[in-house]
Amino acid sequence: MSPFAGLTLGVVVTYLSLVVALPLAALIWKSTKSGKTGFWQSLTSPEAVAALKLTLAASLAVALINAITGTVIAWVLVRDEFPGKGVVNALIDLPFALPTIVAGLTMLALYGPHSPVGIDVAYTRTAIVLALLFVTLPFVVRTVQPVLQELDRELEEAAESLGASSWQTFWRVVFPNLLPGILSGVALAFAKAVGEFGSVVIITGNLPFKTEVSSVYIFGQIESGNTSGAAAASVVLLAISFGVLLLIGALRRWATRHHA
């Protein structure tokens, strides 16, 4: 390794340790401090379990809805032509650029107690799903769109000339090509939904056992000084995040093998 590369390695590792690795080590260390039984007790407290169940169920629902809506939106953005398409395409990234707390406030304004459209879902699980749909919108669209753009139209034309219906062409020719993209988008959306805080904290009203998701539960435990409980739940979220990232890595390798 050249001196230049050595120096780069040193800077990168130091920075990453300071900003990311060291805090995570402190978190894991904290979760082990209360011992196996203490950890288990914090982990299985009824409130923590209820929050985690709700988080996983809502995130799964949101990920699946995104699989469909995200693919449809990507399809329309690539294959359809209509006035204003450029603006719509640019707006897809809005949920990324808009602070999550503002997203939560806007969802509450539209679908809350003073809703101008007469829909009030504030402090319900529906509200959680709506907020999560907002913040996860870009993921599937942005992973499917480039694949669709590069997809060879001739394959579809060949299938159609051989007598395949347009439905068959989609399922047998287009869909298998899109699948890795859809799945990585879905996985990212799921991970984002599991950890989401800002957009759900206002609109759910934080009712334990009813609308309290894990990140809000952790925040509450920190505020009330129960750091062991917060640490146990945090470690679970950390494990889920790592798991999803591993899955996405595997999906990427699978997709590139298909391309080769």
Place this chain on the structure above:
Amino acid sequence: MRKLTLRTVALGYLALILLGPLSIVFWRAFEKGFGPAWSAVTTPDAVHAFRLTLEIAAIAVPANAIFGVLCALLIVRHPFPGKGLLNALVDLPLALSPVVVGFALFLLYGRTGWFGSWLSAHGIQILFAMPSMILATAFVSIPFVVREVVPVLREIGTDQEQAAETLGASQWQVFRRITYPAIRWAVAYGVVLTTARSLGEYGAVSVVSGRLAGQTETATLYVSDRYENFDIVGAYAASVVLALIAILVLLTMNILRPKEGVH
């Protein structure tokens, strides 16, 4: 016909989930006219909150930009044992709850944390002060420059860099004259994403800041503080400013996007 159905479904969904909520922020903020909204975002606390947000971004974004370029160079050009772990740690903020990020910093720098007693003995305040807010912001926005630069570095290959080295260019000259011009649009795009993420960060700073109005309150914390104090106009007016910044970010992303991968 099928095309029209799909278009209706896609645009209808976007209207419900995206456009509706966005337009209502503007409506709510200016419901009582422009005057109250303007005075709401020019209170000393509001101005301080926006300034603090910018100050934090002014440190976290350049730090992450330099780190991002170096990290991408390392991943693509100088593979080393432990690359997998490095990759995983860089990607982690994309998937990890910001509350967990803030809590991890809390455990490290808090009074009972690893560095807590040493820091308080030396009178250094990290938690509930700007340093921890910068660290939290840097953590959540670390992946973006790396993720934009890595694919471009892979694509351009090493032919030109090797040619330059053969001709006697130093490593710094190679980077300055060959590598950097090729990746600069990717860096710019990554910096825009990093900035957007930094300005909008809420969960992590909410844990580490202590949320003292006029002291450790960022723009996003100010929004939620106003909301919790039933100052609806104040909350929405500050939200409008943040939404306008978000729209500015989208415009910049759109200008930079076609240049992705173009050398």
